[in-house]
Amino acid sequence: MALQKKNAYHVAVMGATGVVGQEMVEILEERQFPVEALHLFASERSAGSTLTFRNKDIVVRKLSEEVFNGIDIVLGATGGDLSKKFSPHAVKAGAVVIDNSSAFRMEPAVPLVVPEVNGHTLANHRGIIANPNCSTAQLVMALKPLHDAARIKRVIVTTYQSVSGTGKEAMQELMEQTRALMNFQEVECKVYPQQIAFNCIVNWDADPETGYTEEETKIVNETKKIMGDDAIRITATTTRVPVFRAHCEAVNIETEKKLLPNEARALLSAFPGVVVMDDPGRKLYPTPLDAAGQDDVYVGRVREDRSVPNGLNLWVVGDNLRKGAALNAVQIAEALIR
Amino acid sequence: MALQKKNAYHVAVMGATGVVGQEMVEILEERQFPVEALHLFASERSAGSTLTFRNKDIVVRKLSEEVFNGIDIVLGATGGDLSKKFSPHAVKAGAVVIDNSSAFRMEPAVPLVVPEVNGHTLANHRGIIANPNCSTAQLVMALKPLHDAARIKRVIVTTYQSVSGTGKEAMQELMEQTRALMNFQEVECKVYPQQIAFNCIVNWDADPETGYTEEETKIVNETKKIMGDDAIRITATTTRVPVFRAHCEAVNIETEKKLLPNEARALLSAFPGVVVMDDPGRKLYPTPLDAAGQDDVYVGRVREDRSVPNGLNLWVVGDNLRKGAALNAVQIAEALIR
Numbered sequence: 001m002a003l004q005k006k007n008a009y010h011v012a013v014m015g016a017t018g019v020v021g022q023e024m025v026e027i028l029e030e031r032q033f034p035v036e037a038l039h040l041f042a043s044e045r046s047a048g049s050t051l052t053f054r055n056k057d058i059v060v061r062k063l064s065e066e067v068f069n070g071i072d073i074v075l076g077a078t079g080g081d082l083s084k085k086f087s088p089h090a091v092k093a094g095a096v097v098i099d100n101s102s103a104f105r106m107e108p109a110v111p112l113v114v115p116e117v118n119g120h121t122l123a124n125h126r127g128i129i130a131n132p133n134c135s136t137a138q139l140v141m142a143l144k145p146l147h148d149a150a151r152i153k154r155v156i157v158t159t160y161q162s163v164s165g166t167g168k169e170a171m172q173e174l175m176e177q178t179r180a181l182m183n184f185q186e187v188e189c190k191v192y193p194q195q196i197a198f199n200c201i202v203n204w205d206a207d208p209e210t211g212y213t214e215e216e217t218k219i220v221n222e223t224k225k226i227m228g229d230d231a232i233r234i235t236a237t238t239t240r241v242p243v244f245r246a247h248c249e250a251v252n253i254e255t256e257k258k259l260l261p262n263e264a265r266a267l268l269s270a271f272p273g274v275v276v277m278d279d280p281g282r283k284l285y286p287t288p289l290d291a292a293g294q295d296d297v298y299v300g301r302v303r304e305d306r307s308v309p310n311g312l313n314l315w316v317v318g319d320n321l322r323k324g325a326a327l328n329a330v331q332i333a334e335a336l337i338r
Numbered sequence: 339m340a341l342q343k344k345n346a347y348h349v350a351v352m353g354a355t356g357v358v359g360q361e362m363v364e365i366l367e368e369r370q371f372p373v374e375a376l377h378l379f380a381s382e383r384s385a386g387s388t389l390t391f392r393n394k395d396i397v398v399r400k401l402s403e404e405v406f407n408g409i410d411i412v413l414g415a416t417g418g419d420l421s422k423k424f425s426p427h428a429v430k431a432g433a434v435v436i437d438n439s440s441a442f443r444m445e446p447a448v449p450l451v452v453p454e455v456n457g458h459t460l461a462n463h464r465g466i467i468a469n470p471n472c473s474t475a476q477l478v479m480a481l482k483p484l485h486d487a488a489r490i491k492r493v494i495v496t497t498y499q500s501v502s503g504t505g506k507e508a509m510q511e512l513m514e515q516t517r518a519l520m521n522f523q524e525v526e527c528k529v530y531p532q533q534i535a536f537n538c539i540v541n542w543d544a545d546p547e548t549g550y551t552e553e554e555t556k557i558v559n560e561t562k563k564i565m566g567d568d569a570i571r572i573t574a575t576t577t578r579v580p581v582f583r584a585h586c587e588a589v590n591i592e593t594e595k596k597l598l599p600n601e602a603r604a605l606l607s608a609f610p611g612v613v614v615m616d617d618p619g620r621k622l623y624p625t626p627l628d629a630a631g632q633d634d635v636y637v638g639r640v641r642e643d644r645s646v647p648n649g650l651n652l653w654v655v656g657d658n659l660r661k662g663a664a665l666n667a668v669q670i671a672e673a674l675i676r
Contacts, residue, residue, distance in 0.1 A: 154645050154646070155645075156494050156590050156643075156645070158575075158588040160498065160538050160579065175520075178516060182513075182516060182517055193621055194625055194627070195625075195627060198512075198582055198626075198627075199581060199626050199627045200579060200581060200586050200625060200626055202621070202623055202639070205621075206619070206621065207618065208618050208619030210618075210641060211616075211618040211639060211640065211641040212641055233644075233645035233646070234645055235590065235643040235644070235645040235651060237496075237588040237639070237651055237653065239498065239586070239588070241498065241538060241580075242580050242581070243536050243537060243580070248577070250496040250575040250577070250588075252494050252573065252590075261549065280544035280545065280546050280548075281544070281546030283531055283540075283543075283544065285540055287532055287533075287537050287538060288536075288538055289533060289536075289537045301540070301575070302549065303548060303549040305494075305573040306571075306573070307492055307493075307494070307571035307573040308492070308571070313573060313575055315575070
């Protein structure tokens with residue numbers, strides 16, 4: 001199913017008032033996406049508010065099954081339930097949906113895409129294209145060039161995830177809890193089950209049998225799908241830290257072929273969208289503050305892991321709202337209209 | 339070299355005004371260590387201040403080579419340089435030194451001790467006993483019962499370390515930076531090279547060749563020494579997070595013999611000083627806030643890692659000032675006088 005090529009497109013953002021939706025609007029403007037008209041949709045609660053696009057205020061309208069007529073591309077930034085409900089209507093109306101929710105990611109017929117890694121799978125879409133989980137997107141950006149050169153056998157990923165991944169209420173909660181603690185007041189937990197300020201928590205539902213969180217399972221399954229290789233063995237531990245924006249990942253890999261750190265750095269540097277920031281002698285490595293607001297995925301702390309014959313440790317930092325969500329969705333749209 | 343048994347001892351704390359030194363004084367009182375007299379020493383800068391012990395103010399005196407006469411046990415809470423300079427004088431004066439610095443940890447003749455793990459090595463001391471690095475202490479507490487039951491072949495440890503590990507100036511810096519950011523003011527970095535508030539950083543010197551930090555190397559070497567097994571292969575990634583107290587560790591292990599999560603939980607629960615806090619269905623797992631101020635090492639998130647035949651993931655949280663430093667030192671002293 002190919003998108004009909006035009007000079008400019010009717011683009012809709014579904015879930016426009018959330019952190020990812022707002023970021024999509026900004027990125028469409030920033031990257032000069034050929035927008036004929038921008039249509040913003042959200043739940044009833046947020047309908048009526050406005051967002052600015054190209055110096056014009058656009059009113060957010062209530063999402064319903066009937067809003068998709070005449071729209072070419074829908075960028076989905078709602079939760080899975082809303083996406084499941086509305087995306088099929090958008091497709092029926094002739095739009096292509098690029099969905100940031102987890103609703104369709106693991107459906108075999110739905111391409112799950114990071115353009116630099118598996119852009120070729122876009123050709124097979126049937127109206128819905130899935131955008132990966134934020135932690136997965138930055139992970140596969142670092143894995144792909146190493147996998148192509150040396151075949152990755154095993155990945156152990158440990159995350160330090162920022163609160164913006166949960167949404168703006170979570171950012172507000174970190175702010176409020178921090179302010180309360182600085183003023184010796186009691187802390188309220190509304191969004192997260194435990195205090196996030198000055199703490200490390202696990203805020204995803206865990207499988208009572210295996211103990212793995214939804215986030216960990218997503219990383220494992222989505223990485224295999226995007227890399228197009230079910231033979232890669234992956235295990236993950238996900239943790240939320242008191243950081244506003246950008247996720248860090250400590251990534252341990254084992255490869256079939258030996259890769260020295262300098263070879264890995266060269267492969268990563270040559271990969272589009274990845275920046276190597278790695279000079280231990282000068283204490284250079286990426287932090288969340290470096291990656292926040294940036295498009296690139298930063299890799300540093302590339303070290304030989306001598307506990308196995310062909311091991312490497314990496315430190316991967318990316319903006320969870322950009323490459324981890326809105327930017328990747330817009331890049332998919334760019335690939336579709338190319 | 340055995341400590342002469344008495345009803346009560348002359349105990350000195352060297353570096354008494356730092357976070358670890360103060361914690362040692364508190365723990366000696368809390369655990370009713372048989373103290374005949376407590377002697378507090380610090381650098382010139384801190385000499386003259388007082389600390390309270392058993393409701394009495396004790397004046398901190400300036401550390402010098404001549405202060406150790408008549409002292410039975412020295413708890414060392416200075417940095418490595420001061421310990422190297424003064425510990426031999428304490429030993430010469432007849433004291434046993436339990437040193438929290440890294441100065442002597444890897445010397446073959448110096449026992450490096452976590453009493454629950456390798457208390458038997460205390461018998462061989464020659465006057466100096468080393469207390470491990472904070473991250474190592476809580477790690478070996480979780481590894482030991484699993485190693486004894488199933489032989490650990492490989493460990494991949496990823497840390498989330500609190501700022502109290504750096505000292506009180508670092509705790510102050512996290513507080514001040516947080517306050518500045520909440521008031522939209524500029525952040526000052528005096529202790530850490532980068533902003534720690536709402537960020538994740540690496541504040542240890544890294545080897546320019548291998549890229550590994552001093553902290554990572556300590557974890558690898560000290561773990562092997564304490565476990566008494568050089569065959570365990572270990573790799574580590576250490577990171578500082580904006581948390582005041584208690585370190586978290588994501589620990590991935592591979593064992594010779596298969597260990598199911600329930601078997602691992604039972605082994606860990608039975609080990610002295612370890613508490614299992616693990617019920618995924620009830621979202622129960624330890625956070626730094628749970629462990630802060632506590633003596634036990636908490637283990638949760640025990641999961642089978644199916645990416646290898648005999649793999650397990652663990653989440654280990656401990657108070658870096660207690661089991662990671664002052665408590666372990668006092669426990670060594672308790673073992674010596676038993």
